[in-house]
Amino acid sequence: MSVEIERAEAVTWIRVQMARHGITPADLLAAGCFGPRPRQRSAVATPARYASANGQTWDGEGAMPDWLQRAVNAGQSADFFRQF
Template sequence: MKAKIADGEARERLIIWIRRRMAEFGITPDALAASIQHDLDHAPLYRDARGNEWNGLGDMPDWLRAAKHAGVDPAFFRIERSSTPERQRQMPGTDVRQLDLFS
């Protein structure tokens, strides 16, 4: 029977794997930080039931374009920002990205 890998060892292996993938694809820590900051600065405005998101920048994504061509108003997928903080206070520990999916 195989022994379980200790949490610390698993974490170290994961860090090594991530660093190798970043090097393989030419991703620098600065580029990663800039991407994360961009996502924080440009929160998604639209989301579908599968978790696909769009912040309204650039071309409309395929999932939203397909829904629009099928006759669904893009406003149906619009995320309501005003109710998120209230709900988050009501349900601590909840992933706020999923709150609007189950209302």
């Protein structure tokens, strides 16, 4: 059986169970079945808050980039790379 067919059958089964028990997508959302939605990036570019001598930049949002994490792990303060 192909993955697409198995997936379609699983979705059908879930829909039947939801209908049988009167569950709506809003009920699932309220119950915490879905993680938080990722933040939408704005169309306006965020200025770089951190920069390396090699021109690598980071706006300070999301996970710390590898280049900055390596520097911090080596003992350098992240504030050293902060742009004012």
